Amino acid sequence: MRVLTEAEQLKIKILTKNQVSLSLIEPTETGLKKSIMDATGSVRSFLKENSIHDYDIQGQGQENKVQIEALIYQDFQVIHSTASLYRPQTKKGDPRIWFSGLTKIANPNDIIAIIFFDDCLHIFNLTRLNIGTLIDSALTNPFKELISAINFEESEIAIELLNKLKLIANSGFVKSVVNSDTGIGRTIELLLGIEMNSSKSPDYKGIELKSFRDSRNNRKGLFGKTPDWKLSKFKSRVEILDAFGYWEKGVFRLYNTIRGTGRNAQGLILKIEDKKDWLVENSDRPEIGDFLVWKLETLRKELLKKHKETFWIKADSKIEDNNEYFHFKEVEHTKNPMIDKFEILVETGAITLDYPIKRMPDGKVIDKGCNFKLKANCLDLLFPPSDIYNLT
Template structure:
């Protein structure tokens, strides 16, 4: 149906060839436009599969199996977030379909649409819009957005940097939640994004990590930053580890004891629960071991496949803003002033194993059972001190706000 487009395709082919970016083209027909449905053509399916966004062949038919994916409408000077629906109907042999929420407000029937994937999100570019097409051809916003040259800072990074600078300029902001999550929750609230508990980056492909620098005007020891969380692939689960090795303790700032396991795990260092980590390079696994305090005998408790840990690192930190905030209590409420950003990208996953083996990267387990029998865990958190980030990420950039 590309021949039905209201503008010729040929002038844009050279543009995408120069950008060296995978692209697929779609043309919504009048019928599809009216019914809010478009065929996911073979090039579209290949684009999504190669970018590891979606595989239609593995998708079951019916609305209950529909997949939603983050998407953006590209304008001459900004982006508008939307959502893509990927599905196979029960009728017509389950032919693959695609639709974008709000598409009717973005384009008209028979407009030529280009689809590209950036950091797992689908970007829709209406090439029939003269201003959008010109922005692509003349090196404006659209072309900069699609430029893959690492030497050129992307539009999204500059956009996020401007927003955080504006938040800094407002001064100290009251925390929107109590306790440790407040420093991150307050920033995300100011940016207008919801708290992110999934495995994907927070802001248009950029992960946000926040750290407190000061509390009540005093320098606070820098906390370790969480790289990612990951459930062990084998052995005991969190609750089973807690049941086998936990202790009845009274937590800090609490008045009632609870059965808990809150501890850091390191390679070749036994913690207070008799547990430690061990890297087995032959099997490419990371193990949790328990060491008997009397005999010194070590037994394997749980393990991770290192290949999965490397994938998690890439998934979580393709690009990251590590943001430092000063903390001050005003009228009994903690306030934050965001002062510095360390920007990293493209982690060297080959260094994950040696950094674990050397103790630079550690693992925290945090789980407990209350007196009432309520169980809670915070996952297995892989952590690193901010000063050691250059050991994992090449050429970090620092911005003072």
Template sequence: MDATEPVRSFFKRTALHDYEKQGRGARKNGVQLKCTIVGLDESHSVIASLYKPEAKPNKAGDPRIWLYGLPDHAGPDDLLALFVVKGDLYTINITRVDVCDALDGNLRGPLSEILQRRNEAETPAKMLLHRLRQLSRRGPIASVMAQAADTAVGRALEDALGIPMNSSQGPDFQGIELKAFRSSHTPSKQNRKQLFAKVPDWDVSRLNSMTEVLDLFGYFRDGADRLNCTVSAANINSQGLTFEVKEGAGLLNECSTKDPIGPFATWRLEGLREALANKHHETFWIAADAEVIDGREYFHYRSVTHTKGPLLAQLDALLREGTITMDHMIKRSPSGSARERGPSFKLAPHALDRLFPPSEEIFLT
């Protein structure tokens, strides 16, 4: 089987194997690892062969992975899940095995025992949920910002919980990220969900800074040079900017239709996956009803969607189809350099279940 870029990235991230450092030839440079094929009632130990085939005349050949004895446990078109626990490789044939059954507390077996380890560290989540319920009982909370900015709902929540404002890329509360948003019963009015902010990898980009990006694509408005726009692989925006996903190379390019600029800012997909994993290992997406009282906005926090462990392999597809987009929020400072409050990567409002495993919705009142 081809070891596709998301598989290679996963193995490298879990320190299981790095295909980039591996020579070619299965016999000469192939690596064999122990792998366990896990089912509800039994498990089987097999050998996983990881190798890069000998180069062809005009093509290097894709890295490969093969599980010896796999035909005894899988057939054509079956879907296999690979995962790593404490440095050991496991696989599940999720076409034949109902993983939901393994999560049933009444069932015992090798798969159930492995999957239920994810519930070992729930104390911070229970503590946070208790505090949110207490906050919800207080009713509407006044905004701490004078203007009705997008960030006001989150700032008010952090202030009420006693969480200091910071620009850290890490989670907000004991390993849990908080994402508050104004609820809306009208799908078209629901806002995209902010995932993380990450500047391009300048060492592989054509341009060298956000100042250069602003110089090329910015405009003058409200007394300053700015670039406020959304970039998507699904369309070209008014500034002529779009995304292209180069999965084979593991890159995301921001491109301009202005000739001859083309790709000018580049992110390594692996770096974007790492940012997503670090920011959203565990997340509370908190919905609030918003209302204006005497000219000031108030928020009543009503419900929580609790997610764990984003599906990192989905990132490429969601970027490619425009379900994940990126916002530029650049303004020129008095010194002449650019100040960027992003680039902020955001998820379409109804795609949460595509990026995260089945989540739990909890009503606070």
């Protein structure tokens, strides 16, 4: 898909402020003539994550075509449409998508937006539709009604969570459930009645919770993702430990932060391979060179999945009688990360990679994963304008 114009980016920011989650697709001249579009990776992920359609399990041929009700928005009117999702018999059965009536609103290389709400796909031309004007219009119109309905439903959960956090904040300092770095996260989950589990899904009814101590000014954890071992020279993180680890206090470990702006003490750096759309970790040792690979498309999808909507919860911390106590005081509410900024933020050092690994004296390897983090105070570089709420 082409790079979005400033006007298109502004429209996405308006929609984001109104709680709208969407996917984008760019019809080509050939696609419009033939009434066919490739279902790109981002579109396939959007459909799958919203439990609309899964191309991975769809058979090839017209007999396996799936059709879904759709509405196309054009200023003050709506066109009834049908979305066709299928995999042709030819070639590898590459996923296809089409919306009947799309040629009435789209020109080649316009950006078409897809929303799913109330068991229906809602389609509009992001490039040409006057989104701000329609939403702010004093006159009732179908697009304004759609956005208002989405905003109301999404806001209910956020308001519910915000009110619970205010009640917790009004209690003052609360004792941490464990004395460790993870204590702040586990404490807020316990207070909210969230059971501890290993799921990677958002914590509270679709909202991710990220809590942090105000005094530390630490980087903010985004998500963890292992490399693509099939594409990587190294096939496990044990190999990473063996190659770059060091002894400290009788433990062989590698507590490492890797950036795109320069090599660390182990000679490691992150690089973007634009042509392959890869993130690569590289060693300055010639016999090693590039040794880990992540597909950038995979990382973008993980970022969008993890942080579709997030509460970043700030707390004061104090130590009394060897126990830590927290007073939760502020929330920054972000939605819909600008995933196209991911590689830029890696290259400029705003997004970094950590992997804490160590081998204990008994030979057991403890590995806490490959964790992508965002530099403190850089949320506005990755997310559209956010809302900040005082809890006290």
